[in-house]
Amino acid sequence: MKSSPDNTLSLEETLKAILPDGKLSGKLPPVDSWNPQNCGDIDMAIRADGSWWHEGGRMNRERMVKMFSRILRKDEDGKTYLVTPYEKVVVDVEDAPFIAVRVDRAGEAGPQQALAFLTNVGDVAVAGPDNPIRVETDAETGEPAPYVLVRGRLEAKIARPAFYELVDMAEADPKDETVLGVWSQGVFFPIGAAA
Known part of the structure; x- marks a missing residue:
């Protein structure tokens, strides 16, 4: 995930926001309370079979998919996003995430x-x-x-x-x-x- 030009984040800051307790099995991050202004599209998709894709390639790292799944949010506009406190990006979902x-x-x-x-x-x-x-x-x-x-x-x-x-x-x-x-x-x- 790329940060916006005027908002440079360290990996450590981003991971702390996504994994507040430092592990995947803990409490989910408060994505519903995050309202970042920056929104983009990084060519990410979740196919009907549950597989995750980025820029045409399948994401095979299970830990990364699980981490991203924790910051998914479907908004009232019907679109699904990966959300951090700093930005959100569109995820094309074929069926269900x-x-x-x-x-x-x-x-x-x-x-x-x-x-x-x-x-x-x-x-x-x-x-x-x-x-x-x-x-x-x-x-x-x-x-x-x-x-x-x-x-x-x-x-x-x-x-x-x-x-x-x-x-x-x-x-x-x-x-x-x-x-x-x-x-x-x-x-x-x-x-x-x-x-």
Whole structure:
């Protein structure tokens, strides 16, 4: 990431802003409170398969991808940005910025169970009132596209194996038996039509 000409930052300052506690597994940086004036485009993209690309080349360093994933923010304009206190850069996201690669159920099956999703970059989102599950269905093919909100406006597309696990957990909607869904933290999330 390049700093703007009138704002030279050291790598140490930038890393301190991104990783306040010095490690990737700690507290997320407060990207929602950062409002830098400098905005640019460095030809960065996240493809539908969850891979990160910069200037046409795939980013293969997992630690760097995880670090960048911590400073992602989707703004009200619908665009996704990498944000630091000093500048933000556009990231072209083909589908969702994350992939939910695993789902685990905590508690007894039913309304009070909790469904925890693990993303490809190590985030955990527990579905519920603050992290809803939604399923879009392709009008032509009928193919489901399931998502879970991870943080802010950032979603993870639920990978096919994890979605199949949700289907195995599904039960009829108590208000409409033609709809199947899953419970998490007292909220019922429809995932498809009953056969």
